[in-house]
Amino acid sequence: xxxxxxxxxxxxxPVRANDGISFTVQEGSLHGILGExxxxxSTLMKILSGFYGADSGAVILNGEVLELxxxxxxIDAGIGMLHxxxxxxxxxxxxxxxxxxxxxxxxxxxxxxLEELNRVSSGLGFEFDPSRLAGSLTIGERQQLAITRLMWLxxxxxxxxxxxxxxxxxQRLQLFATLRKLAENGLIVLFVSHKLEEVxxxxxxxxxxxxxxxxxxxxxxxxxxxxxxxxxxxxxxxQGHDAVPLGDALLRLSGTVLTEGTTHIKDxxxxxxxxxxxxxxxxxxxxxxxxxxxxxxxxxxxxxxLSIDGKDMSKASYRDHLAAGVHYLPAGRLExxxxxxxxxxxxxxxxxxxxxxxxxxxxxEKEAESEIGDYSIKGDPGxxxxxxxxxxxxxLLLAMIPDAVKLLxxxxxxxxxxxxxxxxxxxxxxxxxxxxxxxxxxxxxxxxLLRYSDRIVVFFGGEVFAVRNASDIDGEELGYLxxxxxxx
Amino acid sequence: xxxxxxxxxTVVAFIAALGVGILLLLAxxxxxxxxxxxxxxxxxxxxxxxxxxxxxxxxxxxxxxGLVVTFAAGLWNIGVxxxxxxxxxxxxxxxxxxxGPGWVVIPLTIVAGVVGGVVWALLxxxxxxxxxxxxxxxxxxxxxxxxGLATYLVIGPWSRTGVASTSGTDIFPEEAWMPTIDALGVExxxxxxxxxxxxxxxxxxxxxxxxxxxxxxxxxxNAYSSYLMGIPTDRYILGAFAIGGGLAGIAGTVxxxxxxxxxxxxxxxxxxxxxxxxxxxxxxxxxxxxxxxLFFVAISVGSTQIDLRLGLDSAFGGVLQGIIVLFVLFAGxxxxxxxxxxxxxxxxx
Numbered sequence: 001x002x003x004x005x006x007x008x009x010x011x012x013x014p015v016r017a018n019d020g021i022s023f024t025v026q027e028g029s030l031h032g033i034l035g036e037x038x039x040x041x042s043t044l045m046k047i048l049s050g051f052y053g054a055d056s057g058a059v060i061l062n063g064e065v066l067e068l069x070x071x072x073x074x075i076d077a078g079i080g081m082l083h084x085x086x087x088x089x090x091x092x093x094x095x096x097x098x099x100x101x102x103x104x105x106x107x108x109x110x111x112x113x114l115e116e117l118n119r120v121s122s123g124l125g126f127e128f129d130p131s132r133l134a135g136s137l138t139i140g141e142r143q144q145l146a147i148t149r150l151m152w153l154x155x156x157x158x159x160x161x162x163x164x165x166x167x168x169x170x171q172r173l174q175l176f177a178t179l180r181k182l183a184e185n186g187l188i189v190l191f192v193s194h195k196l197e198e199v200x201x202x203x204x205x206x207x208x209x210x211x212x213x214x215x216x217x218x219x220x221x222x223x224x225x226x227x228x229x230x231x232x233x234x235x236x237x238x239q240g241h242d243a244v245p246l247g248d249a250l251l252r253l254s255g256t257v258l259t260e261g262t263t264h265i266k267d268x269x270x271x272x273x274x275x276x277x278x279x280x281x282x283x284x285x286x287x288x289x290x291x292x293x294x295x296x297x298x299x300x301x302x303x304x305x306l307s308i309d310g311k312d313m314s315k316a317s318y319r320d321h322l323a324a325g326v327h328y329l330p331a332g333r334l335e336x337x338x339x340x341x342x343x344x345x346x347x348x349x350x351x352x353x354x355x356x357x358x359x360x361x362x363x364x365e366k367e368a369e370s371e372i373g374d375y376s377i378k379g380d381p382g383x384x385x386x387x388x389x390x391x392x393x394x395x396l397l398l399a400m401i402p403d404a405v406k407l408l409x410x411x412x413x414x415x416x417x418x419x420x421x422x423x424x425x426x427x428x429x430x431x432x433x434x435x436x437x438x439x440x441x442x443x444x445x446x447x448x449l450l451r452y453s454d455r456i457v458v459f460f461g462g463e464v465f466a467v468r469n470a471s472d473i474d475g476e477e478l479g480y481l482x483x484x485x486x487x488x
Numbered sequence: 489x490x491x492x493x494x495x496x497x498t499v500v501a502f503i504a505a506l507g508v509g510i511l512l513l514l515a516x517x518x519x520x521x522x523x524x525x526x527x528x529x530x531x532x533x534x535x536x537x538x539x540x541x542x543x544x545x546x547x548x549x550x551x552x553x554g555l556v557v558t559f560a561a562g563l564w565n566i567g568v569x570x571x572x573x574x575x576x577x578x579x580x581x582x583x584x585x586x587x588g589p590g591w592v593v594i595p596l597t598i599v600a601g602v603v604g605g606v607v608w609a610l611l612x613x614x615x616x617x618x619x620x621x622x623x624x625x626x627x628x629x630x631x632x633x634x635x636g637l638a639t640y641l642v643i644g645p646w647s648r649t650g651v652a653s654t655s656g657t658d659i660f661p662e663e664a665w666m667p668t669i670d671a672l673g674v675e676x677x678x679x680x681x682x683x684x685x686x687x688x689x690x691x692x693x694x695x696x697x698x699x700x701x702x703x704x705x706x707x708x709x710n711a712y713s714s715y716l717m718g719i720p721t722d723r724y725i726l727g728a729f730a731i732g733g734g735l736a737g738i739a740g741t742v743x744x745x746x747x748x749x750x751x752x753x754x755x756x757x758x759x760x761x762x763x764x765x766x767x768x769x770x771x772x773x774x775x776x777x778x779x780x781x782l783f784f785v786a787i788s789v790g791s792t793q794i795d796l797r798l799g800l801d802s803a804f805g806g807v808l809q810g811i812i813v814l815f816v817l818f819a820g821x822x823x824x825x826x827x828x829x830x831x832x833x834x835x836x837x
Contacts, residue, residue, distance in 0.1 A: 322718045330716070339710040342702075349699065350706055350717055357698055 247274030530793025567627025575740025578604030605737020
């Protein structure tokens with residue numbers, strides 16, 4: 001038995017998420033799929049698990065071309081997917097969760113299903129109390145429950161999407177043991193990750209995807225520097241800006257503890273000087289967003305100090321932060337930034353300093369026109385936000401940043417912009433440093449991090465893994481750090 | 489282009505709805521065209537009928553104008569019925585308690601109506617912003633409470649001297665009647681109509697020309713983005729409820745001081761729910777509610793004629809209103825979902 005992925009193409013509008021992906025995985029192997037954020041791993045896994053249809057190409061299991069129209073088709077064909085958040089219904093018991101996947105007739109024979117649960121779980125070395133509510137299980141136990149269910153349904157291929165997110169070290173060891181056992185029993189296990197160490201520990205073979213294509217295939221072990229280079233490509237960057245004299249510490253974090261969802265950041269210590277640019281590197285969900293949200297007042301620290309301009313802001317509200325000169329620009333443009341059904345002009349009116357009761361539409365439109373020209377937004381004053389392209393939405397958001405800001409918090413500030421616009425946007429942002437504005441930005445783009453940061457803070461698994469002066473490191477080293485490895 | 493497509497879809501839906509109405513009439517054995525003719529005659533056929541229609545139009549338009557504001561803020565103010573009733577109850581209290589000339593009592597009944605409606609609407613708003621109770625559930629619950637309170641007052645503390653019946657309280661003293669103007673041998677409800685027109689104009693101005701209106705719209709379309717922009721979203725939600733409830737409360741005042749001249753259990757006349765249909769049909773536009781409300785009350789008022797003359801239940805009017813709304817909403821949704829299909833042969837290549 002072998003799983004063959006043949007020439008998979010999947011486009012979302014102009015984005016080529018999968019651009020002709022082909023590879024084969026043999027029976028009984030633990031196969032790693034590596035790639036940075038946005039490389040196309042998730043899209044491919046969603047195609048394998050029947051969630052998306054591919055534009056073209058085939059998935060072949062055991063010589064048979066599979067028709068994957070829905071997740072149910074994929075499970076019938078023997079492909080099971082374990083999502084990052086295990087698909088478990090928290091208000092239901094373990095037994096009910098297990099029975100949910102039952103293909104059997106209505107009504108369910110619970111005693112028979114209970115026997116099945118015991119049989120399958122003991123075969124895997126798991127122990128469950130069938131009457132417990134799934135909500136009281138740890139993430140690791142929920143994973144085990146989901147694995148048990150998929151095995152019972154006859155999975156021959158199991159896909160694990162970042163399975164070590166949010167589980168403890170012991171549970172990780174246990175999970176890895178389970179994965180090895182599953183592979184020994186002849187299953188095909190696909191392990192999707194961006195953590196180099198885990199792939200090195202666990203996998204027999206590896207496929208690296210970059211920009212929607214397979215760029216590397218090999219049997220493990222492979223030297224880590226090769227993996228890094230293949231994952232990120234070669235990055236050569238010179239520092240793109242002149243340093244400005246830095247002022248006193250504007251943002252100060254000391255012993256700060258943040259918790260959001262599965263992200264836990266313990267003991268954060270960091271000073272950001274006025275006029276400094278800090279780049280936050282790391283794979284998505286490693287803690288960068290939690291930090292930005294905490295600095296903007298949207299996430300209250302569990303403990304520790306968070307002070308801005310010498311004032312303790314750890315208990316202050318979002319609006320207090322706004323008043324203190326903090327501006328946060330999140331990544332979700334239409335979800336957490338712009339308002340659909342509202343024009344460009346109206347957006348500028350909403351964020352304008354002028355708070356008079358009646359709106360002077362003529363003046364507002366003029367103002368909008370000048371901003372549109374300034375930021376080269378492709379749209380009219382009357383264009384609605386949802387009608388703009390992603391890049392133009394980003395330009396609009398950047399144009400809406402007020403003039404007097406002390407601390408600018410940005411999430412992927414130039415994602416979706418072409419190189420020239422990105423450079424232009426950064427020129428505008430860096431100009432603000434002259435007035436003492438500090439910039440803290442998260443990015444997945446190594447080039448951007450190296451080019452515009454003074455210092456780079458690398459997050460890994462909810463901890464600050466490394467802090468480096470941008471001028472002291474190169475793309476290769478940054479790639480290592482993001483993957484959770486120090487270069488020896 | 490898009491606008492004309494939507495307009496076209498609306499016209500088609502309208503004709504289709506009328507067609508279904510005619511089929512329905514045929515099915516129950518009623519003469520369809522005579523029935524539709526009676527609807528028009530019964531509502532607009534004479535000066536006195538027009539004045540009745542206008543008197544019914546005013547509370548409907550007031551409630552609908554308030555709903556335009558709450559819809560702009562993204563709120564389903566199902567509690568509008570209760571807000572009308574509480575406005576009516578508060579106005580009744582003034583009419584029964586305060587003695588004085590009309591120019592004192594009448595404005596006070598209006599103020600009382602506003603207070604009653606605002607309080608009831610803010611309850612829904614506070615339940616939503618503080619308790620995370622969805623406004624549909626909060627509003628629906630408070631509708632029942634208000635209706636129960638009205639019934640209790642009518643048969644209990646405010647019952648007619650000597651009799652406790654659901655037919656209503658004692659008639660108000662004439663000082664508490666909204667004055668009318670005599671012309672063409674008919675009493676015209678000038679004040680209610682002026683209140684209705686004013687509400688439409690003010691709501692239109694509020695949403696078109698003010699920062700308050702724009703922020704309301706932003707909160708309604710994306711509360712989280714608005715919050716990030718620094719708009720105090722809860723305050724705007726409460727503001728929208730207050731305006732919607734205030735206008736509904738005035739509608740309640742009109743019902744008791746201009747129409748019934750007493751408090752009755754079903755004082756709202758169902759205008760709250762009907763107003764929701766009007767606003768949906770108007771596509772949430774303040775200007776469009778005036779003619780559409782007129783069309784709707786014409787059907788309602790006219791349908792009493794088909795009861796008298798054809799023995800057909802006057803509920804047919806409501807059925808026809810419902811069918812029209814459903815067809816138009818369906819057509820609008822369909823046109824939005826199929827932007828590339830043409831309803832009519834395309835003129836341009």
